[in-house]
Amino acid sequence: MSQSFFFLFSILLALAGLPVAISAQQAPFPVPSGLKDAVDFWKQVFTRYGFGDVILFDPLDPVTIYRVLRVSESEQGRALVSKERARVATEYDLVDDDMRLRSQRGAKEQFREGLRISGRYISQMQKIFRDEGLPVQLAYLPLVESSFNVRARSDAGAVGMWHLFPRPARNLCASTTR
DSSP: OOHHHHHHHHHHHHHHTOOOOOOTTSOOOOOOTTTHHHHHHHHHHHHTOOTTEEEEEOTTSTTOEEEEEEOOSSHHHHHHHHHHHHHHHHHTTOTTHHHHOEEEEOOHHHHHHHHHHHTTTHHHHHHHHHHTTOOGGGGGHHHHHTTTOTTOBOTTSOBTTTTBOHHHHHHHHHHHOO
């Protein structure tokens, strides 16, 4: 898991009012200055923008949000996003627009639903992680991976709540049963 996701979990949990399992004497997870802008961007994706919002942004400088479009997930909506991407690329002289211009749908509703569903699993997951000597915060990973959807499937082929890829998951299971 990347450091930025770990920091993002902590921040999202705090925003959602969930316990982050730290004592009063410990400081919350620090956000390195180099990740602050990325964390701020993803906080917006998960808490401010909904599924009807498409954010056109600079992935190398996520503070730069070029446009936020209100569009449906339809052929017409995709055409509008494509047209606006071309307009932004021209307006900002983005020669290599794949490197400097990305789109991201908001996930506020999905995140909220994930928080609701997480109640079914969190305490047992935390117990397992605690028993295995792992950080209990890892139990919140499915919030950003799948919103605790056990039937989730990514475009890249990752499946389930944890968004595991089939072959590595089989290898992991095989190595733990030996």
